[in-house]
Amino acid sequence: MPQPQPLVLAVPKGRILKELVPLLEAVGIEPEAAFSDESSRQLRFRTNLPDIEVVRVRSFDVATFVAFGAAHLGVAGNDVLMEFDYPEIYAPVDLNIGHCRLSVAEPQSLKKSDDPARWSHIRVATKYPSVTRSHFAARGVQAECIKLNGAMELAPALGLCRRIVDLVSTGSTLSANELVEVETIAEVTSKLIVNRAALKTRPTALNSWIDRFREAVDAV
Numbered sequence: 001m002p003q004p005q006p007l008v009l010a011v012p013k014g015r016i017l018k019e020l021v022p023l024l025e026a027v028g029i030e031p032e033a034a035f036s037d038e039s040s041r042q043l044r045f046r047t048n049l050p051d052i053e054v055v056r057v058r059s060f061d062v063a064t065f066v067a068f069g070a071a072h073l074g075v076a077g078n079d080v081l082m083e084f085d086y087p088e089i090y091a092p093v094d095l096n097i098g099h100c101r102l103s104v105a106e107p108q109s110l111k112k113s114d115d116p117a118r119w120s121h122i123r124v125a126t127k128y129p130s131v132t133r134s135h136f137a138a139r140g141v142q143a144e145c146i147k148l149n150g151a152m153e154l155a156p157a158l159g160l161c162r163r164i165v166d167l168v169s170t171g172s173t174l175s176a177n178e179l180v181e182v183e184t185i186a187e188v189t190s191k192l193i194v195n196r197a198a199l200k201t202r203p204t205a206l207n208s209w210i211d212r213f214r215e216a217v218d219a220v
């Protein structure tokens with residue numbers, strides 16, 4: 001009988017990867033050496049297991065690869081999952097890594113006189129326009145979003161807008177840019193995500209990976 005194609009696990013480049021590597025080890029996935037070589041241009045990696053390979057993509061693209069079934073499994077923050085809200089993605093395991101929060105922030109000087117309860121229309125710079133619009137629409141505030149892909153914290157000082165919605169962890173990026181949090185939209189951690197159609201066609205293999213990740217998180 002022909003062997004099924006290896007499962008594809010999509011992982012994000014960047015900060016989550018450092019926290020993810022020990023979890024991959026704990027579930028028994030050891031990618032080939034080029035995976036840990038930051039200078040390597042390789043994007044697709046064999047592992048010690050013939051039935052799983054790993055691809056490394058941008059954090060937002062993990063969700064897209066998994067939603068379209070190009071990857072069977074992935075690791076993504078719930079900031080990314082909320083922004084796309086793909087119905088094709090199932091997120092069964094909280095990996096307890098990538099802890100941060102999605103927050104609204106504004107200049108310290110503005111906060112002194114500001115009352116969020118009185119907002120009716122605000123302009124916000126963010127990488128998360130969809131989450132931002134729905135968060136504010138739920139209380140009748142129209143949020144006009146300017147999409148940025150990074151360095152949101154610069155926007156108020158340069159007059160692009162007065163408020164931003166961005167991820168906050170230690171708060172040091174906000175304070176270095178004289179901004180303060182006004183409210184939290186969501187707590188964020190990274191999840192193991194699975195393509196729902198793949199879960200139906202390859203249930204044994206995928207459920208076994210879900211169990212292994214769950215056990216590895218519980219063992220930490």
Ligand SMILES: Nc1ncnc2c1ncn2[C@@H]1O[C@H](COP(=O)(O)OP(=O)(O)OP(=O)(O)O)[C@@H](O)[C@H]1O
Pocket residue numbers: 012013014015016057058059060076077078079080098099100150167168169170188189190
């Ligand atoms: N300061 C932080 N502390 C903890 N987790 C974070 C922090 N910032 C981001 N994250 C989590 O890590 C994920 C990837 O963020 P990261 O900043 O590495 O990607 P990025 O560089 O913004 O994106 P891209 O891959 O598009 O370059 C986010 O989606 C979020 O879930």
Ligand SMILES: O=P(O)(O)OC[C@H]1O[C@H](OP(=O)(O)OP(=O)(O)O)[C@H](O)[C@@H]1O
Pocket residue numbers: 015150151166167168169170171172173174
């Ligand atoms: O509260 P802190 O601990 O300062 O963390 C918050 C920062 O972390 C993330 O950016 P990251 O460092 O990942 O860089 P990026 O702007 O390139 O996404 C986020 O976008 C904030 O800028």
